[in-house]
Amino acid sequence: MTYPMSRRVLLRGGLGVAATGMVAGLSSAATAGPRPGAARTDAEVYGVTTVDPLITRRADPFITRPVAGTYYFTGSVPEYDRIVVRGASTIAGLATAAESVIWRRPASGRMAGHIWAPELHRIDGRWYIYFAAGDSDNVFRIRMYVLESGLADPRDPAGWTLRGQITTEWDDFSLDATTFAHAGRRYLVWAQAEPEIAVNTSLYIAEMNTPWSIRTKPVRIATPTRAWETQGFAVNEGPAVLVRNGRVFLTFSASATDARYCMGLLTADAGANLLDNRSWVKTPDPVFATWEQTRRYGPGHNSFTVAEDGVTDVLVYHARDYRDITGDPLYDPNRHTRVQRLYWHGDGSPLFGVPVGEGGPIVRLSPADARGAFVRHWEYVLRVDSGVRELADTQFRFVPGLAGAGTESLRSVNFPDRYVRVVDGTVQIVPVAAGSPEAISASFRRVPRDGGGISLQLAGDATAYLRHDRGRLIVGPAAGNRTTFLLS
Known part of the structure; x- marks a missing residue:
């Protein structure tokens, strides 16, 4: 989510009647759970559903890995007034799953402004939602907060209590918190406006001592400097982490939330000190951006999950299907949740491709x-x-x-x-x-x-x-x- 200048600012498809059953038996992503005599689904052929968009009018999407056989989804709603969770046994099932409101902003005061970018994490047998909220007297006085639930099902609103604000070194604009565990340590990564830096937001990392607090001094690991990071606003935000192939990959989003929005990539060696900013290398160009030919505009604020086969990595992101926006893009409601398969190069680095359009399974x-x-x-x-x-x-x-x-x-x-x-x-x-x-x-x-x-x-x-x-x-x-x- 990018803040305004006043604050500085796959339709499910087949391969064709003749093709569906034949291709299904050939895909290396479709080796698990064969159903003799039945045509395989697009998820079994391609590795992930091609329902597109997966969920309409849900930005900043986050899909968990399966927990006890269930995927859970949360994301920003256009009204920026509540936090929702839905669940299903498959990623495709999230498209039509019932949505539960697990928390609403108060009528006034603290956290009664914009509610942005919730993320749902299972940590030590409990659920946590990280989100950003403004205040009623200034909806853009955005800070990071944490909700906690001890219930097994995060869709049950009765289990959720507010743990409070995540405090950082600066009481300033902060948002898009994500957390990950690596090598026996848990980290928080987020976007923040640091008063001494003349950009909108940079990315920071710190080690956590509880799921709602950090124990180390924040370390800035990325700041927007390149042309593709500074279009409209100078922004690095929306971090998401995937540890694979001996490296820690951290995607982030950059620029304004219109068609210029795009994704960048930071990489660190898995054995490196992640709290040393010298460990992180930024890929020079964006790794995922608007693609006119498929009519997918402003892809970003992604997360990662894994397909039903338990192996195939899945990129989750939002994008619009039109370029031109009337008014502030922050208030255009049509950033839709989309998913597509994440590929890997022979050297172990991720391949994102382009935001794909509607259609059936994709093959190589x-x-x-x-x-x-x-x-x-x-x-x-x-x-x-x-x-x-x-x-x-x-x-x-x-x-x-x-x-x-x-x-x-x-x-x-x-x-x-x-x-x-x-x-x-x-x-x-x-x-x-x-x-x-x-x-x-x-x-x-x-x-x-x-x-x-x-x-x-x-x-x-x-x-x-x-x-x-x-x-x-x-x-x-x-x-x-x-x-x-x-x-x-």
Whole structure:
């Protein structure tokens, strides 16, 4: 949440009738819990539901990891007047789950202003909600507070009591508290306006001695200095932590809360002193930002959870589906909760891609003779590359064939008007209209292969297949591993 200048300031979709069952058996994200004879859900194919938006008009979304088989959700409501919690056995189930109001702001006085960015954490068998609140006489006198519940179900409002304010070194604008445990220590990370620094908010970390208090001096680990962090407001806020692959990854959001809002990344070695700001390295460019082609604007204030398979990491974030906003974006209610799969590069760093649009499961294709490489598009041509950091260039959706029944087409995720098409033997990705003369050359028939792979046969030529040839994607006759692709 960014404060105003006065204070300084996936619709659930399938792969098509012909595709759903076949792809479901091929995805490496879909190996757990097979249901013989049943088509797998998009979550089982892709790793996470593609309901988009997952929850409307809920900003700053936070989804817990499953606790006793239940995911719990909380987030900012447009009225900024209450804290809500909902729960479901699946991430997709949160979309329609009943919502419980577990706390409302008082009628006046302290905490009777804006209520922002709640987070729900299970610590030592008790529930805690970290949130930010202003006062009735100044809704932007934002400070951090903690609620506690000893009940098993955080949706029960009867269990919640106010633990009080989290005090820091400065009694100044502070918000977006998150907490994580690492190497036997619990930390708090938050955003704050430090009086001596001429920016809106920076990020700070401290060790905690209770779930509602810190025991060490706050350490500033990031401040907005780059152009993408200072658009509209100079902001680093909304931290979220994920410990993986020997490192501590900390995402954050930057700039104003309109289409310029975006996410950055800090990284520290898992064995480093996290209270030393020299341990943290900021990635030079944003890792997740507005993507015009999918009409997802201002993605940010994320959290992380894990999919039902217990393995696949899931990015949770909010974004609008339009760019232009009337008035202060802080009061535009249509920041919707969205989820998508988080990928990992071979070097252990996260790959975020772009905020994806509506549609069914997303797949990546690896040639069976080059399993560490992926089919990707670049300058309208498809090729096969390893070590691809441009994740979205390797993401596709199978959709009903542009040439009609019995065929499928392969659509780009980051350029959803473009389809894989064979033109004079060159495998391209270009705009194609359904029913057009070009549709037949952008349509395929899927042929299952041993070992869980598939081949893609040209709809207009039963003897021709997509084929890998030393980093190129060409067309040729069936040739074993060269015309076999694995989907993940």
